[in-house]
Amino acid sequence: MIELQDIKKGFGDKEILKGVSAVMESGKVNLIIGASGSGKTVMMKCIVGLIEVDAGKILYDGKDFTTMDTHERKAIRQEIGMLFQGSALFDSMTVEQNVMFPLDMFGTGSYRDKKKRVAECLERVNLKDAARKYPAEISGGMKKRVGIARAIVLNPKYLFCDEPNSGLDPQTSLLIDQLIKELTVEYNITTVMNTHDMNTVMESGDHIVYMYQGQKQWEGSNKEIVFSNDQLLNDFIFASEFLREAKEMRQHELFSSGKWKEDLKNKGGNESGDDKK
Incomplete structure (x- = not known):
């Protein structure tokens, strides 16, 4: 924490x-x-x-x-692991070498152990076959996944x-979000x-x-945000008519399932009493 x-x-x-x-x-x-x-x-x-x-x-x-x-x-x-906005990969290093960089800086194991750890991380982000490629040879989404593999190679807290x-395109963005969330949990x-x-x-x-x-x-x-009465927040998140309609649909979905009540009860509500409705 x-x-x-x-x-x-x-x-x-x-x-x-x-x-x-x-x-x-x-x-x-x-x-x-x-x-x-x-x-x-x-x-x-x-x-x-x-x-x-x-x-x-x-x-x-x-x-x-x-x-x-x-x-x-x-x-x-x-x-600490860090995923940079532009991936920040070393162009002159292979994918494997980029992921191994933190281990060379801070790790104490043998080269064999480091290589095994790198392989584990690349497999976790579904890039096992890209280990010998250079950043210029892979897509933007793959670069992000290399960045994630490098960020988790030291088992960060x-x-x-x-x-x-x-x-990134919307579909790749969703995949990156899902991967980060999975690793977090x-x-x-x-x-x-x-x-x-x-x-x-x-x-x-x-x-x-x-x-x-x-x-x-x-x-x-993200469930509480749908029911928030904070005008500044709503103006920022649901700025377009499309997003406002999406918010109403999400509210209806959560109301129908009754799940929002349980979520708010478990959390004890957020800091604004106006939002607990």
Whole structure:
């Protein structure tokens, strides 16, 4: 679990994060959503330590990341996997070599053990036959899957994904979402994802933090989001007439099944009492 306690960050006289508190839950896909300039990217960079917060705390399983020294932070970072927006593969390395890179940096096993682990990860993302190919020889969706394999090769406790569906067609995007969700549950990972993709929000959003002008405007699940009365959230998520109609259909589906009542009861509702209806 990752917990944010009243974190603040500014650059010069511009305040970006204005006291954000949230919990990123283990075994779930935690989404950070919001319009450009809302502070979501800065928040993710603060969580992984690429940017230092001005105030507040970031806790990894109860340990205060903000007060750790370099050695202590390195230990946490070895438990972090990162999936970059552009995949960030090394062009001069094969798929196998790209996935092995973190093992060469941080691993202590033999080359044979590393190669076996790489093969396991490539098979898990259905890329076993692409091991000897170079990034230029594979598709965008395959590059994303290589990135996922590299991100999980060290058996991370935490997985950060920056716009994992960027530049992908809708069908491939759904496959990437499904894979990330499966891995999150399978390995009980705390997955944190920045996304603008509404399919991701509605299909994979176990826990969603909606940022607006540097503050947490709303927090809840993809089922709760359908019944939210937060106008800013609704204007952002269901901006088009098509999406508003899709929301009404989803509401009807959830009402008919009665499942939404159980979900809200188990969670205890979100932070806004207006949304529990």
